[in-house]
Amino acid sequence: MSVGTLCNRTTVVARRGNSVVETAKIMRENHVGSVIVVDDADGAPTPVGIVTDRDLVLEVMAAELDPDTVTIGDLVARELVTARETDSLWDTLQRMRTHGTRRMPVVDHQGHLVGILSVEDMLELLAVELNELARVSAREQALEEKMRPAVR
Template sequence: MSVGEFCNRETVVVRKEESIVTAARLMREYHVGSVVVVEDADPGPKPIGIVTDRDLVVEILAAELDPNAVAIGDIMSYQLTTARDSDGLWDTLQRMRLQGVRRVPVVNAAGALVGILTSDDLLELLSDELGQLARIVNRERQREQATRDGALR
């Protein structure tokens, strides 16, 4: 399965000139833990950074800064890990682990933002797949039991 098949296409975005308060309001409104920072480009917005709810707590609240005086560009992560929509989920998961990131913006071949993939998304997918695997074992037991019961008669 490719990243593009699974990523969330409804990505919340901001510009680096916007305020931290704007980012926090968007996170609350859309119930997300991050916003992707983009710049306008052709053929679509290009991701240049990310700001997480943790960034707001660690960089702003814990430092007792005035959130209205800080722009998103002041605290966003500039070393952005992205995934292409054609990348495989397993390879992307490995890159996320190696880079120590829980969220990766997903881009198309032209570098335009098309979605976001989060560790929560991957946990949901993997738990569904593990559930399916567990059902295989149970189904095998049922089939084996039915076969034995039929053979004993």
């Protein structure tokens, strides 16, 4: 299964120039704890970072910076790790683990944003698959019991 089949294609974005207050309002309106920071390249959003509500609290509020003057671009410091929509889930999970990230923007072959994949998305898929595996095992056991000769 590829990342593109599992990722959430509804993403919430902010531009580098957005203030922290603007971004906090975007998060509140969309009931999310993070936004993908994008630049518009070739007329399409290209991810450059992720900012979380935790980033806003620790990097701005706790540092007593003026949230009206700090831009989201100021908070995007490290290189963003992305997944291509054609990447395998297993390889992407390994990359998420290696980089210590819980959310990964998903891009197309041109690097434009197409979705986001979270650890929770993968856990949900794994739970469904494990449930199916348990059902197969239970059915096999029931069939074996039915086929077993009666002991007298």
